[in-house]
Amino acid sequence: MHITVAGLGVSGVSAARALAGLGAVVTVVDGGDSDTHRTRAAELAAEGISVRLGDAETLPPGTELVVTSPGWKPASPLFAAAAEAGVDVVGDVEIAWRLRGPDAAPWLAITGTNGKTTTTQMLASILSAAGLRTVAVGNIGTPIIDVVLGDEKYDVLAVELSSYQLHWAPSLRAHSAVVLNLAPDHLDWHGSMAAYAADKGRIYEGNTVACVYNVADPATEELVRAADVEEGCRAIGFTLGAPGPSQLGVVEGILVDRAFARNRHQQAQELAEVTDVNPPAPHNIANALAAAALARAFGVAPAAVRDGLRNFRPDAHRIEHVADVGGVAYIDDSKATNTHAAEASLAAYEPIVWIAGGLAKGATFDELVARSAKRLRGVVLIGADRALIGEALARHAPQVPVVDLDRTDTGAMSAAVREAARLARPGDTVLMAPACASMDMFANYNKRGEAFAEAVRELAAESA
Structure with missing residues (x-):
């Protein structure tokens, strides 16, 4: 079969x-033509794979299927050409699904605007604690095709999936x-919130055991209601409050299950303590409940949920405690690249000196x-679109001191930390949760x- 692969990134190469x-007879197309592109092209050419650089719009002659990398927009000219030629366009996840064998491992799938990677890693930790052979794959960094076809x-x-995938x-x-x-x-990619x-809701289509949703976010439950699932598949909610039947939640510092417990209408099964979640911020407890719900749907015992959460360590730059300096905690949540993630991070601390700003990506x-x-005790603004945050602060928090750093060089972060330290008092938290993308100042x-x-660390060394 003659297949065109769109994109020379990790998933495209895989x-x-x-x-x-x-x-298959494979041709890879990519609009780039940098030294990195040429190096990758040479490596693939040595394996008998054709690569066309500098032209991402023309459909190679004879193409029978297009496999796209996740980031390519649906309106790309290449896909328009494929549609005109009657050629299907699918992604790497679709190919992995089609290529899995008859005894393939089931997929427990995770998506959402925020928290996907942490929840996927938590789930993998829980499954491992249960003695199951598992791996976290998909949007998390390990191409799922490599795992499906591996030995x-x-x-x-545990499969993390983006809206693109x-x-x-x-x-x-x-x-x-x-x-x-x-x-x-990503509304520029999808075209609308709807x-x-x-x-996102496609993840529920054809589920066989459980569609897990967020009780605090009714839109997720609506997606469950709209999904066409297998007979007997259940809707399972998770909540930071006390759970009802068919839900997981929190009671007096305990994560409990009223969805898969034997007598869920009268009793709740204890799974873990809030302190078993690292870090125990509200949005991270929600992630833990979601991971636990998927694991319980797969038949994992309560003790494995507890042990898996205790064993889990989040990736760097996700509400990561860097140091305490002068009685002030410094927290790195650089992964908070949108307002939804930043709000969850801000809800975990009080009082806060907030370091924010960067590329807004159209956000308000x-x-x-x-x-x-x-x-908020104070705010330090950095980055190209910091004025948008400054204007919102003027409207809704005029009493909060704001430092506007009129610079976008990488050295601005050191100045931001020093300004934050000046605003902070013992017992405060300096939180870097930018609510923006980083590419205006950082890679x-x-x-x-x-x-x-x-x-x-420089500030700590000077204070020592």
Whole structure:
């Protein structure tokens, strides 16, 4: 089969190699033509895979299927050409689903605007604690095609899926799945909030055991109601409050299950303590409940939920405690690249000196500031679109001191930390949760977080 792979990134290279290994005639197309692109192209050419650089719009002659990398927009000219030629366009997740064997491991699938990676890693930790052979795959960094076609056998997969991946995966049918939350994001790609939500909701289609939703986010429950699932598949809610039947929740500091307990109408099964969740911020407890719900849907025992949560350590730059300096805690949540994530982070601390700003990606900040104003001791603004946050602060938190750093060089982070330290008092938290993307000042959110941590360490060394 003649297959065109769109994109020379991690998932594109993985798909190209997998398909070529199965006998397909593969051509990879990419609009870039940098040294990195040429190096990757040469590596693939050595394996018999054709690569066309500098032209991402023309459909190669003879193409019978297009496999796209997740980030390519549906309106891309290449896909318009494919539609005109009657050629299907699918993603790497769809290919992985089609290529799995008859004894393939079931998929427990996770999506949402925020918290996907943490929840997926929590789930993998819980499944491992239960003695199951598992791995976290998908949008989390490990291409799922590599796992599906690899030699290692698994009992179950913890699969993180982005809205992009779900858009291009029409055949996916998970064992159980969760939409953690929904907030405006990537609307330039999807075209509208309704289209974005619909792509997220695809994760529930054909579920066999459980569709897990967020009780605090009614839009996620609506997606469950709209889904066409297998007979007997259950709707399972998670909540930070006391759970009702068919829900998981929290009672007096205990994570409890009233969905899979034997007598769920009268009793709740204890799973873990809130202190077993690292860190025990409200949104992270919600992530833990979602992971626990998927694990319980797969038949995992309560003790494994507890042990898996205790063993879990979050990735860097996700509400990561860097240091205490002068009685002030410094927290790195550089991964909070949108307002929804930043609001969850701000809800975990009080009082706060907030470091915020970067690329807004079309976001507005009035709702975030209005909801978080009472927690703010002060704000330090950085980045290209900091004025948007400053204007929201002027409208909804005029009493809060604001430092506007009129610079976007990488050294601005050190200045931001020092300004935050000046505003903070013992017992406060300096929280770097930018609510914006990082690319105006840094290569990615990791580099931004590293700059913050380095600035905090410098401050600590001077205070020692």
